[in-house]
Amino acid sequence: MATDNRTCSELLSEIETLRLRLEEAEETLHAIYSGEVDALVISRPEGEQIFTLQGAEHPYRILVESMSEGAAFLTSDGKIVYCNKQLADLLQVPIEKLISSPLVDCVAHQDQALFTGLLKKTNIKTNRGEITLNTGAGNKLLVILSCSVINLADNPGVGVVVTDITERKKMEDISNTAYQYARSLLEVSLDPLVTVSVDGKVMDVNEATITVTGIERDQLIGSNVFAYFTEPELARTGLKKVFSQGTVTDYPLAIRHVSGKVTDVLYNASIYRNPQGEVAGVFAAARDVTAGKLAEAKLQNIALYARSLLEASLDPLVTISVDGKIMDVNQATLAATGISREQLIGSDFSAYFTEPDLARTGYQQVFSQGTVTDYPLAIRHVSGKVTDVLYNASIYRNPQGEVAGVFAAARDVTDRKLAEQRLETNLYYTRSLIEASLDLMVTLSLEGKIISVNKATEQMTGVTRTQLVDSDLSLYFVEPEKLLAAHQAALTHGFVVEYPLTIKQGSGTVVEVLYNASPYRNQSGAIEGLLGVARNVTEHNKTEEKLRLAASVFDHAWEGILITTTDGTIVNVNEAFTRITSYSRDEVLGQNR
Template identity: 40%
Template structure:
């Protein structure tokens, strides 16, 4: 037995050295785990146990460190200078365990963030003889959390960047989310709006109800007229564009509605926005037949089963019923070529809870040898928050009937919705990365528009004409404003265009009719002047004849 196999294992602080196959089985689990680094050391810090996870995480071979190296080499110079290793070991001895997050150093000099648990090892009399360190690289978790925060902030930033009142409505007609525009137009704070009846804030509640019910039945409404009543009595005439938004499976979640203030102009456009957390990891050990040999507490929390309900059962317990027929073949394929499969391997995987609900997961698989033969250790992570956040944000963006676009500080298109694709006739992948101004009849005016947004923070009712690739023109009015990151740095411009082609056509027809009427009126005036002039001449002529008659009579 090598130096690692001689390492004393312990449970709950008491040393145990189980004999026979069970000891070998537990030894293999410890040494074969690749997801977690497990290191044993004596009181001076000299390393006595170094498993496969430690080798993967830190980059040292067991023969390089066991009995030779001190665990202080895993700490940063800053922590060593501050005496942190001694402080941690003292705390572990006093409390029975130390748990926290540390910056660790690899053999190649790289640093990474790890979650570390340190427990004292004791002899039969209870005297401390060393420590057991279990650590896990959480760099990916931190990255995912930061990406999630950025996604959430991006979605919220787009929502609040809109100058129009935006609202989401449940199938029961309750308000589920609002932006600052809705708060301003009603004078009611967010917490009082959410959960209230959508129809309560209009002069015609029944008409408001009919509006969102029409959306649920037809999928969308456009330019639906309503009047919002502010709590101080002020009224705002609006036109609503609204459509349903859905989950990843196409189930309708509610209505997303955007109101354009038309008190002055009666026509404009709308825009809107988009809208997660990591779950604890679960660990499952199963044999070649898929029988569960070992689970941890996170597995109970994640899947909703008690430990005794899982042990000895098939791992198919965690697999949605629609995938179970294919699972034995997938398992056989893994055991045919057993190898480490890390998290985020690009597979779309789903788990099933005890209550039948399903959720998206990521799984890492590690083959290990056990007394029963080759087994597999699976680390399972719930990624519902990331999946839901991304889908919700995209669903809200695509729910808009108006062309929406985000523009970088260099004037490049960074994102578009289906409305922008339709109005230009150009696919998303060809729009993204091109100049925003390329798709207008007046590129210079388009550039001046978004530059004005960067300079002043926003523009409203900015007139432009979009040119479709087939030559068709669409007159639009843009509302646009900047959106920012969590530190307040401007990331770009969010712009929404309302199609006013029909409105401009109607205005031109009205102007033409007015000009015709004015010309007719002028013609009548000229005729009237001519007629009156002739009558006056006749009167004068009659007077002259009368005068001549009188003169002749004398």
């Protein structure tokens, strides 16, 4: 038997080592038994080998790992205990860096409060919210975060499922953009457009429909579509025809406005279907044909249709050849010139204007530039009457693409010119009244700068109009702060009346005034500035002071004084009179002396 020469100390050390190894082995076995170990790493001569341990939860782990969504288990304070590969891929962060780190670190700053709130709602079994995550690559990731309270081995925590909705949001944005684009097309249309349900109720309308009926959108939607036509039964028949045939074209109806005005229209309509292919309703578009409804609705020839459009126009329309000759005109041109169609066609276009050279220059400009807009001319009627017009013109081409001539339309602006002249006259009249006023009149910006003044302002301030404009009005008052207070009161209450102020002139003269002010507004209703008017009351105040002085002398004189009318009737006495005569004032008033 071999002799063991180790010391007692060495033997005790070895026993302690064996005891620790046994303790470690028992802890490992306990972990395996309790399911806390998923795999073992065994060192062998040929290298390390991993042995996985499968338990009842193994299929669930496989399920979590195969999910397309990111998943994680968090401690009650939000730290990641476990996460699947999909979450790591979504966040573009290695799993080992995510484990033990707070998930809130990956949440965008603006959503961190929402995220924390979701984790704290432990009284709700499952709750969710839409938040933005920051990826490891610095990108933004829009997700739906679903949270559930989970207890594992008596350790409370939160199960989290992260669903990437970035692409879905993009599709929603695309869908919304497409809808807005389609909506814009509907609203920009000048034709009334309407969708009708299978039971004849209005489902949607555009702005043109609101205009032609005079009824608001919320009143139209859900109402009976037939109610807005002069012949409801004819409209009902048309709708049935769409459902039975799929479409109708140029169906004649007349829309009645709430004012009683009737608009003749031609309806084109077709059914539309829901995603399941079922007929959901009818989409109908109405073309206003009031101005030229006669035979236009049934014309099939493009040339005749175009002819009808030309003749229906109230504006003079003309086509001009490349050498300046009239090729065609409409009825409005005949009315404007007083010349028959036969005489006009083939004649020189420029001959019917007060300035032929200007007209010639205009159509030549069209040939060189392609178009002209609002070109001013004046048409002379054979009677001598002149009609001011603005011409819009453009070249037109033949089927081969060659320039064939010019199409020109003239808009009668005679009434507009008259209105402008009346406006100019009214403005001149108003300006004359302002200048004739003896009161100071100014318009001011909101900053108190003078925009315009009248002659009286120059006289009261002793400053020229040129110097006054753009200067601060308060510079010309003895107490500028009082003027500013008056302006503030006008802005607050809408006006200020008979506000006593004093104007100082450069010569040292002062002018006492009563100041009125009120705000003025632009077309949008926003206040743009103030209107100020000051009346010179200097002499009036002096007269009142003299009267007050005279009254004081009358009341305090030692001599008895009475005042009578021309016929001797006493109208007033002073106190001295009462004292001297012993007659009271009431006793003598009205008596004849």
